[in-house]
Amino acid sequence: MLQKMKKVQVLGPKKDLQSVVDVLYHSGTVQLEDISKTIRHGDTLLRKMDIEKGGDIANTLVKIGGIFLSLPKINYNTKKQEQIYDELQQLSHHDLLARANHVIEELESTTKDLAVKKNDLEFSLGAMDRYEKIIKKIQPLESQLPILEGFEVTVILIQREYREVLDFIKNTLVEITKKQFEMISADIDETTIAAVIVFNKRYTDGVHSLIFSQNVNEVRLPHEFLGKPFNEILQMISVKRMKSIDEMAAIDENLVNLATEWYQELAVLKKVLEDRNAEVGVFGKFGQTEYTFVILGWIPKKYLESTKKALKDAFGNRVFVNELEVSPENMDEAPTFYDNPAIVKPFEFLLQMVNAPKYREVDPSPLLALFFPFFFGLMVGDIAYGIIILVFALIIKKKYKMELWLQHLMNILIISSIPSIFFGFVFGEFFGNFGEMMGWIHPMTIAGVTWNRVEAIVPMLILAIAIGVFHIFLGLSLGILNAITKKSKKHVMEKAGMIIVITGLILVIGGAAKIVPDILLQIGVVLVVIAVPLIIYGGGFFGVFEIISTVGNILSYARIMAIGMASVILALVANKLGGMTDVAVLGFFIAALLHIMNLVLAIFSPFLHSFRLHVVEFNSKFFEGGGKMYKPFRSEKEDETVK
């Protein structure tokens, strides 16, 4: 249901501006408009508001956010937070920033130091693990190494596929060290070879530059490990690791202590600063005179009184809300706000994916909510498929609670699965003809037709076209309604003419096919003759071509029958193929595979085509779109919960 919007001006003394913006932000009902567009050139009284120095708040927010993240999470103490929130809300910008800066002074350097220290320790632990792993792998080689004074030991790691580099290094080392070296290699895992090189210290530079030039990974042990036996190194690593772990535990304890003292305040401070930052960000939209501010915005009529009351309670008569008169034409600029019931909301979302309605247009979402599941059900029309779609949608909905778009889509599937099951009963389908084969269910006979979709092709086609005629006529009628709202006589004539001409054509076709009495054929001809001038008057000469397009639109509804029939035939094929094999398990497997494929198509195709019938065929008869949806000034988190 479309909510009436009111354009309002909020006026008050400049000193109250920050507080007024805060009240409006928390009431979350006003969509702010940029007043600078309405200030006339050369207006000396009203001018654009200077943008407040938001930088300070943003910078402080970043620092507070950083400290908040560096502390370990502890449980929210709602009561304490509320108390702090009330306290902080009362503070002016200046005082709030002073308080935040005090917190930053207290915590920033301590938390930063602790974080850096912890980071270093974590890095060192990682390195110890790496050294330990390598040393353990090459430890068996130790016994083969000569122990000589004045010799250096280095370890290199090479990927197995580059094994030949080892030979090259060995040959080059002969030249560099004049044969004063020893090189032993061994596989340390499936991909890596480790080589230990012992060489005379005199050739250090030459050896290291050779290793570097070959792009080989050299393990550089810390200084304190150099020259020590591997066993001793492993012991040192173990001691060092224990020490690091103890130090990290001490740091964690420190952080927890800090969090216990500061976490609640930091959480609230962050929230209040975020709010204030958002509030400062909109100052540029306001206007000012020497002593007053002017805020312009749209507000739904049903929230007007509560917003006025909130401002009156906070500021008495100092702040005034002025309702502006807006001409009907200018109402096109108003944001669109449909407060539809929960069942229509998912369809509202679907429609907005393509085009948002304008303020003065009829909202197509309730009609989409009515016809979309109906079309979907007619196309799927299978009890088992309907139940599977329902269960699938319920599972996905439960699993992805945070994904708003997915929630909407699954809600649509849940709603649409009900008519699918219903039409499954009408068509007597349970996994295609499986239910009928088992004698569980049979197609119903209504109006003398047994609604078996494979056999009743012509009745299904006629039904689909009849639905098309009704739907298009409904669209054209809404088009007339929209045209009356906009006082567009020509559009009224064009749409009315189209309804008459289509009625005439149906009578002519019915008469020619001898389905209706001859007299109706003549009436049909008369209707066409009357309607064509109306269409030419409303839509010009080319409006006549619209008749062909509208007939095409109606025929397009044949897809309801065609997609349904394609789906049921695929289900029949699945059952037939499944039944042809002698091995029951194999037959079941084949049938299940084809049914799954059909089910995926049965979700996707009817969904897309039901939607398409609305967007392309139905909406084009009355819907213009291009509107902007109501986006009130409030926190984004609140926005998500309201949706």
Place this chain on the structure above:
Amino acid sequence: MVDWGIPIGAGIAFGLGALGTGIAQSKIGSAGAGTIAERPETFGLMVILVAIPETLVILGFVVAAMIMIMLV
């Protein structure tokens, strides 16, 4: 004697419709993919645009079904 004319006619009706849809969708689809890359918010509209030429194959299918049922 099997009258091959009817199934061949139905096949042509459906096949040409499918071919037409395929050609149209290939062009709309590639242009649409480019558009979505530039402006992801147009996704909903692009899905609808890709679905538009499916009318051809659907009407082809209906005609084929009618040929098969009414003429056999």
